[in-house]
Amino acid sequence: MSVEKSLIDEILKKYENPEESLIAVLQDVQAIDGYISRESVEYITEISGIPSARIMGVASFYAGFRLKPVGKYRIMVCMGTACHVNGAERVGDTVKRVLGIEEGDVTEDGLFSWEEVACLGCCSISPAMMINDTAYGKLTPDMVTDIISSIREEELK
Numbered sequence: 001m002s003v004e005k006s007l008i009d010e011i012l013k014k015y016e017n018p019e020e021s022l023i024a025v026l027q028d029v030q031a032i033d034g035y036i037s038r039e040s041v042e043y044i045t046e047i048s049g050i051p052s053a054r055i056m057g058v059a060s061f062y063a064g065f066r067l068k069p070v071g072k073y074r075i076m077v078c079m080g081t082a083c084h085v086n087g088a089e090r091v092g093d094t095v096k097r098v099l100g101i102e103e104g105d106v107t108e109d110g111l112f113s114w115e116e117v118a119c120l121g122c123c124s125i126s127p128a129m130m131i132n133d134t135a136y137g138k139l140t141p142d143m144v145t146d147i148i149s150s151i152r153e154e155e156l157k
């Protein structure tokens with residue numbers, strides 16, 4: 001993915017001292033691409049002089065930053081305690097099998113990515129997962145398969 005340099009220029013202009021506001025800068029960058037790409041980091045370094053090691057240090061320290069691309073549908077499988085006890089592993093295994101990709105990867109068509117995350121805050125419906133902003137709970141392998149299939153079908157229409 002090529003980085004939108006003009007958008008990064010605009011982001012850097014917003015902040016008087018981009019190095020002091022690095023977290024906010026990176027949040028804005030992530031809002032463009034969905035993750036912090038290596039190209040974005042290199043471009044920020046080129047324009048602002050902030051060392052790439054410092055940018056990568058901040059980006060990898062905070063859990064909110066993603067260093068890999070995500071799909072149009074970002075599936076987050078909860079591996080928190082309640083979900084773990086109630087079958088999160090089966091949910092994760094099903095997502096992996098249905099999508100045919102490893103955790104952290106994106107399907108070739110760019111539609112789906114999946115990752116394991118800590119508690120999503122909806123333990124009462126464990127095991128749970130989120131797809132973008134929508135939570136799905138009390139999941140069985142069949143439900144997971146159906147949810148992903150129906151999204152695929154919608155996308156093919």
Ligand code: FES
Nearest residue numbers: 078080083122123
């Ligand atoms: S442990 Fe999964 S939602 Fe809380």
